[in-house]
Amino acid sequence: xxxxxxxxxxxxxxxxxxxxxxxxxxxxxxxxxxxxxxxxxxxxxxxxxxxxxxxxxxxxxxxxxxxxxxxxxxxxxxxxxxxxxxxxxxxxxxxxxxxxxxxxxxxxxxxxxxxxxxxxxxxxxxxxxxxxxxxxxxxxxxxxxxxxxxxx
Amino acid sequence: xxxxxxxxxxxxxxxxxxxxxxxxxxxxxxxxxxxxxxxxxxxxxxxxxxxxxxxxxxxxxxxxxxxxxxxxxxxxxxxxxxxxxxxxxxxxxxxxxxxxxxxxxxxxxxxxxxxxxxxxxxxxxxxxxxxxxxxxxxxxxxxxxxxxxxxxxxx
Numbered sequence: 001x002x003x004x005x006x007x008x009x010x011x012x013x014x015x016x017x018x019x020x021x022x023x024x025x026x027x028x029x030x031x032x033x034x035x036x037x038x039x040x041x042x043x044x045x046x047x048x049x050x051x052x053x054x055x056x057x058x059x060x061x062x063x064x065x066x067x068x069x070x071x072x073x074x075x076x077x078x079x080x081x082x083x084x085x086x087x088x089x090x091x092x093x094x095x096x097x098x099x100x101x102x103x104x105x106x107x108x109x110x111x112x113x114x115x116x117x118x119x120x121x122x123x124x125x126x127x128x129x130x131x132x133x134x135x136x137x138x139x140x141x142x143x144x145x146x147x148x149x150x151x152x
Numbered sequence: 153x154x155x156x157x158x159x160x161x162x163x164x165x166x167x168x169x170x171x172x173x174x175x176x177x178x179x180x181x182x183x184x185x186x187x188x189x190x191x192x193x194x195x196x197x198x199x200x201x202x203x204x205x206x207x208x209x210x211x212x213x214x215x216x217x218x219x220x221x222x223x224x225x226x227x228x229x230x231x232x233x234x235x236x237x238x239x240x241x242x243x244x245x246x247x248x249x250x251x252x253x254x255x256x257x258x259x260x261x262x263x264x265x266x267x268x269x270x271x272x273x274x275x276x277x278x279x280x281x282x283x284x285x286x287x288x289x290x291x292x293x294x295x296x297x298x299x300x301x302x303x304x305x306x307x
Contacts, residue, residue, distance in 0.1 A: 025222035028211035052186040054247065056165045061187030062231055062250045067224020071214075089223045093254040
């Protein structure tokens with residue numbers, strides 16, 4: 001039982017790594033997979049001065065957090081799929097709860113909590129030290145099995 | 153701890169934004185924000201509208217197979233278009249704080265320049281609501297739309 005679960009988690013980790021690699025914008029932001037569990041994907045955005053939104057405070061721009069939440073939510077969908085199909089983000093709603101402290105990376109913990117035949121639903125929380133004291137929170141929906149160039 | 157209550161807040165960023173706005177210096181607006189430079193944003197007036205453009209560059213790609221822009225870059229462009237609109241139209245410049253951002257992805261973003269604009273739908277004393285749209289070749293066929301709520305308070 002435990003071996004079976006470990007094998008599934010291992011498969012998800014490999015899958016998530018494969019899908020996060022070779023994505024130019026993920027690489028430009030330095031984002032990387034930290035961990036994958038049975039139901040969650042942990043994706044990290046390292047601090048970088050080029051991603052700063054307010055040079056007075058050194059806090060990251062909301063856009064970089066958006067990219068982290070979007071990418072990690074998509075990975076959570078891939079990790080939850082039993083059969084690999086292309087996906088496209090339908091919508092993403094982000095609540096910015098507090099500025100990210102400068103000099104520290106931000107981690108997104110994303111989960112795909114519901115999958116139907118056509119649509120996947122995700123939740124993600126971006127935090128630095130404590131997921132209960134989050135920087136941002138996001139919910140998203142993804143279309144499954146899209147053809148290239150036709151997201152709907 | 154700095155004592156923020158006793159003196160007006162001194163902000164080099166705010167000073168740069170105010171100076172850029174006074175001089176109609178669009179590049180100065182962008183240069184004040186490191187992440188806007190990283191994305192390759194530019195702003196320009198087209199008639200009465202402030203248009204924010206994200207010049208295409210390979211590091212903006214999210215799907216190399218299609219290829220298509222990363223959804224995060226479109227979200228960042230839309231949010232930036234709203235913020236630049238607020239900074240540009242405001243009589244007194246304050247830094248808007250994004251509270252919520254909701255993005256609808258309508259089409260995959262082709263590897264070309266993307267334009268965006270923000271329209272203020274309500275300006276309150278503390279809260280400003282903005283709608284945004286982003287398009288590429290055809291403005292009538294947006295790649296993404298969004299709406300955002302900003303906290304806009306002095307100090």
